[in-house]
Amino acid sequence: MANQALIPVVVNGAAGKMGREVIKAVSQASDMTLVGAVDHNPEYNGKDVGEVAGLSEPLEIPITDQLEPTLVLATQERQLGVMVDFTHPSTVYDNIRAAIAYGIRPVVGTTGLSVAQIQDLAEFADKASTGCLLVPNFSIGMVLLQEAAVRASQYFDHVEIIELHHNQKADAPSGTAIQTAQMLAEMGKTYNRTTVEETEKLPGARGSVADEGIRIHSVRLPGLIAHQEVIFGAPGQIYTLRHDTSDRACYMPGVLLAIRKVLQLKSLVYGLEKLL
Numbered sequence: 001m002a003n004q005a006l007i008p009v010v011v012n013g014a015a016g017k018m019g020r021e022v023i024k025a026v027s028q029a030s031d032m033t034l035v036g037a038v039d040h041n042p043e044y045n046g047k048d049v050g051e052v053a054g055l056s057e058p059l060e061i062p063i064t065d066q067l068e069p070t071l072v073l074a075t076q077e078r079q080l081g082v083m084v085d086f087t088h089p090s091t092v093y094d095n096i097r098a099a100i101a102y103g104i105r106p107v108v109g110t111t112g113l114s115v116a117q118i119q120d121l122a123e124f125a126d127k128a129s130t131g132c133l134l135v136p137n138f139s140i141g142m143v144l145l146q147e148a149a150v151r152a153s154q155y156f157d158h159v160e161i162i163e164l165h166h167n168q169k170a171d172a173p174s175g176t177a178i179q180t181a182q183m184l185a186e187m188g189k190t191y192n193r194t195t196v197e198e199t200e201k202l203p204g205a206r207g208s209v210a211d212e213g214i215r216i217h218s219v220r221l222p223g224l225i226a227h228q229e230v231i232f233g234a235p236g237q238i239y240t241l242r243h244d245t246s247d248r249a250c251y252m253p254g255v256l257l258a259i260r261k262v263l264q265l266k267s268l269v270y271g272l273e274k275l276l
């Protein structure tokens with residue numbers, strides 16, 4: 001492939017658990033070129049991102065803590081650029097706005113954005129006619145689980161979601177659990193109508209209540225990566241859908257697909273399922 005056809009990619013959060021996987025995946029993709037790696041962890045500032053990601057060869061790209069100058073680098077390429085963001089809920093909103101302001105397409109895995117923030121970003125992307133992808137979960141297994149859950153919701157009126165993650169996770173509930181509950185809520189029914197008066201002897205014992213009565217429970221433990229159960233109940237039966245990750249490589253086909261697809265968009269799109 002001729003050099004000018006390569007998609008320039010900036011990875012934000014490059015030294016993190018997901019960022020390192022993205023560095024490996026992008027550097028091995030024949031239609032992409034890594035132009036910058038950003039991370040605010042001072043331990044990695046100036047270090048070669050290939051070495052930090054565990055590649056056998058350096059990529060000759062030092063990690064910087066300066067996002068905007070790195071976005072500018074991506075604007076100097078002949079192809080439209082993409083920023084992949086796996087950082088932190090506290091910074092992702094500003095990162096997305098900065099990328100759009102520079103005409104760089106955001107592909108965002110970072111969770112924890114509020115509904116109001118997503119709405120605001122959608123308007124911003126719309127006005128700039130710039131594609132932006134927000135994907136709470138890049139694994140195909142989760143897309144399939146969510147599809148099955150939506151189908152099951154036609155037949156079950158009771159459902160609870162349990163999400164289980166490593167204990168370094170900043171936000172709860174997970175973005176995936178929130179999205180799953182939204183999908184079930186959009187089916188236009190109210191779930192979990194109670195037949196008895198419940199008392200929580202310890203606040204939170206019954207989890208949090210999302211739209212349409214759907215309950216979400218969050219577990220955080222070392223030893224976990226990312227897992228989700230959607231449990232449907234009806235008299236005499238339980239239907240359980242479960243997804244487990246054992247390696248963050250599971251997200252990479254979805255991330256690469258999103259990088260390719262975001263270039264064709266002119267507005268904000270939420271969810272990997274919209275790309276399949």
Ligand SMILES: NC(=O)C1=CN([C@@H]2O[C@H](COP(=O)(O)OP(=O)(O)OC[C@H]3O[C@@H](n4cnc5c(N)ncnc54)[C@H](OP(=O)(O)O)[C@@H]3O)[C@@H](O)[C@H]2O)C=CC1
Binds near residue numbers: 014038042111
């Ligand atoms: N959509 C999906 O499929 C998935 C989404 N995620 C989400 O992605 C996000 C990142 O997850 P994960 O990789 O596990 O987290 P990590 O903490 O391992 O990595 C995040 C990295 O970003 C850095 N960082 C934090 N703030 C900034 C900033 N302002 N600018 C630049 N870098 C910053 C962190 O530095 P420091 O350590 O110093 O804070 C860290 O190196 C989370 O929101 C998580 O929920 C995770 C897996 C899959």
Ligand SMILES: O=C(O)C1=N[C@H](C(=O)O)C[C@H](O)C1
Binds near residue numbers: 136137174176177225
């Ligand atoms: O923090 C994580 O690890 C994950 N976060 C995303 C979420 O909040 O849904 C996706 C996946 O669950 C892994």
